[in-house]
Amino acid sequence: MIDYRYPEEKAALHELVRKKEFQAALKLFEKIYADATDFARLQGRNFRVTKAAQPRLHYLYRLAARRLEFREEVPMYLELSHQFAPKIYGTDGKCAVVLSSICLETLTDPELTAMFGSAISHIQHGHVKYLNMGNLADELFLSIPFVGSAAAMMVKALLVQWRKYAEFTADRGAAVAAGDAQAVFGYLSKSMGTSTVFHGWPKEERRRPVESMSKAERMVYQLLAEDIPVPFGVLRLETLREWLCSQQCRQFSRSLYCGGMGETAAWRGTSALNPADRGKRFYQESSALFQTNPERAMILLYAAASCGYGPAQDYLGRCYINGAHGIGKNDLAGLQLLKEAARKDCSGALSTLGTLMLKGAGTILPKDESLGRRLIERAKIVGDRGKKDEVHD
Numbered sequence: 001m002i003d004y005r006y007p008e009e010k011a012a013l014h015e016l017v018r019k020k021e022f023q024a025a026l027k028l029f030e031k032i033y034a035d036a037t038d039f040a041r042l043q044g045r046n047f048r049v050t051k052a053a054q055p056r057l058h059y060l061y062r063l064a065a066r067r068l069e070f071r072e073e074v075p076m077y078l079e080l081s082h083q084f085a086p087k088i089y090g091t092d093g094k095c096a097v098v099l100s101s102i103c104l105e106t107l108t109d110p111e112l113t114a115m116f117g118s119a120i121s122h123i124q125h126g127h128v129k130y131l132n133m134g135n136l137a138d139e140l141f142l143s144i145p146f147v148g149s150a151a152a153m154m155v156k157a158l159l160v161q162w163r164k165y166a167e168f169t170a171d172r173g174a175a176v177a178a179g180d181a182q183a184v185f186g187y188l189s190k191s192m193g194t195s196t197v198f199h200g201w202p203k204e205e206r207r208r209p210v211e212s213m214s215k216a217e218r219m220v221y222q223l224l225a226e227d228i229p230v231p232f233g234v235l236r237l238e239t240l241r242e243w244l245c246s247q248q249c250r251q252f253s254r255s256l257y258c259g260g261m262g263e264t265a266a267w268r269g270t271s272a273l274n275p276a277d278r279g280k281r282f283y284q285e286s287s288a289l290f291q292t293n294p295e296r297a298m299i300l301l302y303a304a305a306s307c308g309y310g311p312a313q314d315y316l317g318r319c320y321i322n323g324a325h326g327i328g329k330n331d332l333a334g335l336q337l338l339k340e341a342a343r344k345d346c347s348g349a350l351s352t353l354g355t356l357m358l359k360g361a362g363t364i365l366p367k368d369e370s371l372g373r374r375l376i377e378r379a380k381i382v383g384d385r386g387k388k389d390e391v392h393d
Contacts, residue, residue, distance in 0.1 A: 117184075121169060241263065243260075265302075313349070347379045358372040
């Protein structure tokens with residue numbers, strides 16, 4: 001298992017726990033949570049997620065836990081709310097995950113797996129206690145005698161800094177759990193209301209001379225390359241993108257690395273073209289490179305799929321289903337791509353989905369022979385129509 005923890009997080013936590021004011025707040029927090037009042041109330045006010053009641057959610061959670069090698073049993077609940085990020089109640093060793101109803105309505109299955117990976121990563125790395133302390137920081141420090149405002153502010157600043165790094169760690173955990181870069185980018189952008197289309201340049205691009213940039217490029221460069229604060233959602237996405245494109249990630253997971261590079265390539269140097277034309281160009285370039293440079297071909301294939309180009313989504317989806325081109329088998333990501341391509345009337349995706357539905361693929365794709373046959377028939381109609389168009393061309 002890869003050590004995906006954000007490098008600065010451990011040192012930031014060490015610096016934090018050294019402060020006597022923080023230790024005093026920690027003792028008070030543990031005293032407050034000794035009776036686990038909020039934790040105890042969860043069962044009465046929320047719906048417990050079980051294998052029998054919510055088989056799909058239970059499967060996705062167990063999938064994320066297996067990929068992160070997490071073996072603890074953590075209860076999970078559903079609540080009626082519109083907050084995207086999962087809540088983790090309790091403290092380390094005794095906690096529960098609470099999901100909102102909006103997640104089930106908005107996130108795809110791969111994105112839900114990424115969300116579970118984020119929550120599991122927080123639990124796995126001992127973040128729960130400190131995250132909940134952060135939520136109560138003002139009240140805790142006001143309750144501690146003889147803690148001056150300057151000391152309290154310093155400790156709260158350190159807590160905020162650590163929490164930023166903790167989220168970077170959890171984002172990496174989300175990527176590992178999903179096994180697909182597009183899924184984790186989708187989850188983060190939806191949960192934070194941040195676009196994934198354009199955020200910055202890779203490191204080598206950030207070293208371009210400022211005078212050679214346009215006015216718009218210079219502004220973004222200053223935001224991303226210098227220590228000027230940027231929206232936290234943008235910072236999280238860019239920090240994750242940088243890790244996905246790193247050599248560490250490349251050695252660990254070909255699919256995450258190619259996906260991260262593909263997501264980056266999807267918006268670089270082609271701003272004059274619309275997404276469909278960008279996707280088509282990437283797909284054509286990818287097809288020409290599979291024999292000579294398979295890694296570059298996969299990166300361009302991911303870029304084409306990221307642009308929403310149907311044939312690329314179809315082909316990448318089948319790669320995931322079959323574990324082809326060294327990216328590793330990932331039925332969840334593959335099915336999602338095939339569904340997206342089928343909505344665009346791609347005959348290959350329609351046929352593959354129809355065939356899979358005839359047999360069924362367990363919890364993630366129940367058997368439905370009637371729908372499977374209709375999809376296969378639709379694939380034939382679309383395929384015949386494409387052949388006629390070629391003749392007329």
